Amino acid sequence: MDDEFKQKVLQQLDQIESRIALLERNQHLIAAGQRRESLRSLWRRPPMWTFEQYPPRLLNLNSFQPTPSPPANAPRIAMVTPSYNHVHYLDATIDSILNQNYPNLHYHVQDGASIDGTVELLSKRGNGLSWRSEPDKGQSNAINIGFSGVDCEIMAYLNSDDMLLPGTLAYVADYFMSHPDIDIVYGHRVFVDRDGLEVGRAVLPPYHGKTLQYADYIPQETMFWRKRVWDKVGPIDESFHFAMDWDFILRAQAAGFKFVRLPRFLSCFRIHDAQKTAATYAVGVKEMGILRRRVLGFDPTQAEIRRVIAPYLALQIAYHYGYKLGLLKY
Incomplete structure (x- = not known):
C-alpha cells in the first residue's frame, strides 16, 4: 500500500480518536459502565460490511442532501432491473426509479418468468417503463438482455429488492456532465430490512484501486457508468452468478477507466432472508477466488487479503x- 495512503489513514484515525475522546469526556456520549466497541470487533465486522447496525427505524429522507433538479439537456440514462419472484419488493424498486422524475430515462424490468404475481404487477404499472417476462439463464443474462440495443449515455442496473434515494439520477447526471474525464461513479449506501426500515449506513472512503483488486467494496446498487465503458469491457459475464459486478468493475479498472466515489448517499441495499447474496455465499467465495487469481496471478491467503485491505478498512472506520459524530456531512 502506498505511503501517502497510509499517512492519510493515520491522520484520519488520529482526528477521529481525538474527537471521540473529547465528546466522551465532555458530553457523556457513552453511558457509565457501557463497554466500548473493541478494535478487534471492528476489524472482524467493519461498518461497511455490517448490515444491521441498529434497531429498525423509519428511513429519514430529510437526513440526506437536498434533491437536486435534473440538469438542462439531461443525458440519457438507461436502467435495468433483473427480477425473479420478488413481487414483495419490486413495486418499491420501480417507484424509487420512476419517482425521480428524471426527464430522459429508459427503464426496463427484465423478469425471469416469475410465478409470484410479478407479471400482474408489471401489467398494472402503465407508462414509464418497459418490461418482459420470459425464462432466462440467470441474473447476468437478464441484465444483458435488458441493455440489448439500448441507446444511452449513462448505464446502471438496480436489483429488484433495492431502491434509489431521491435525487440520485439528477445528481449523477450532473456530475458526469461536469466531469467528462470520469467514467464510473458510486456512492454511500443505506441498509434497509425487508419492510424498508433503515438498519444501517455505510460511508465509504475515496476509491482505491489496489484495495479493489483484493476485495469488492463498491456498492453495486450505487454504481453508474458511461456507455463507453460497456462498449469496451461489457457485457456482464454470464458465467458469474454472484460476483458479476466485481468482475465488471475489475475489467473496467484494468482497461484504465476512471472511478470516483461521490460524496452522497445514492441507494438502499435491502437485507432479507431470501436475497441472493445470502443464499449463494458458497458460489460467491468460489467466484471471488477466480477473480483474485485472474487479477493478481496467484491465490492470496486470507491473511494476505486482510493485510492489504487493512489500511482501507481503517480509513472506512474513520x-x-x-459521519456518526457529525464531522462529515453527506
Missing part, C-alpha cells in the same frame, strides 16, 4: 465515526 469515515464511519466521522
Whole structure:
C-alpha cells in the first residue's frame, strides 16, 4: 500500500480518536459502565460490511442532501432491473426509479418468468417503463438482455429488492456532465430490512484501486457508468452468478477507466432472508477466488487479503465515526 495512503489513514484515525475522546469526556456520549466497541470487533465486522447496525427505524429522507433538479439537456440514462419472484419488493424498486422524475430515462424490468404475481404487477404499472417476462439463464443474462440495443449515455442496473434515494439520477447526471474525464461513479449506501426500515449506513472512503483488486467494496446498487465503458469491457459475464459486478468493475479498472466515489448517499441495499447474496455465499467465495487469481496471478491467503485491505478498512472506520459524530456531512 502506498505511503501517502497510509499517512492519510493515520491522520484520519488520529482526528477521529481525538474527537471521540473529547465528546466522551465532555458530553457523556457513552453511558457509565457501557463497554466500548473493541478494535478487534471492528476489524472482524467493519461498518461497511455490517448490515444491521441498529434497531429498525423509519428511513429519514430529510437526513440526506437536498434533491437536486435534473440538469438542462439531461443525458440519457438507461436502467435495468433483473427480477425473479420478488413481487414483495419490486413495486418499491420501480417507484424509487420512476419517482425521480428524471426527464430522459429508459427503464426496463427484465423478469425471469416469475410465478409470484410479478407479471400482474408489471401489467398494472402503465407508462414509464418497459418490461418482459420470459425464462432466462440467470441474473447476468437478464441484465444483458435488458441493455440489448439500448441507446444511452449513462448505464446502471438496480436489483429488484433495492431502491434509489431521491435525487440520485439528477445528481449523477450532473456530475458526469461536469466531469467528462470520469467514467464510473458510486456512492454511500443505506441498509434497509425487508419492510424498508433503515438498519444501517455505510460511508465509504475515496476509491482505491489496489484495495479493489483484493476485495469488492463498491456498492453495486450505487454504481453508474458511461456507455463507453460497456462498449469496451461489457457485457456482464454470464458465467458469474454472484460476483458479476466485481468482475465488471475489475475489467473496467484494468482497461484504465476512471472511478470516483461521490460524496452522497445514492441507494438502499435491502437485507432479507431470501436475497441472493445470502443464499449463494458458497458460489460467491468460489467466484471471488477466480477473480483474485485472474487479477493478481496467484491465490492470496486470507491473511494476505486482510493485510492489504487493512489500511482501507481503517480509513472506512474513520469515515464511519466521522459521519456518526457529525464531522462529515453527506
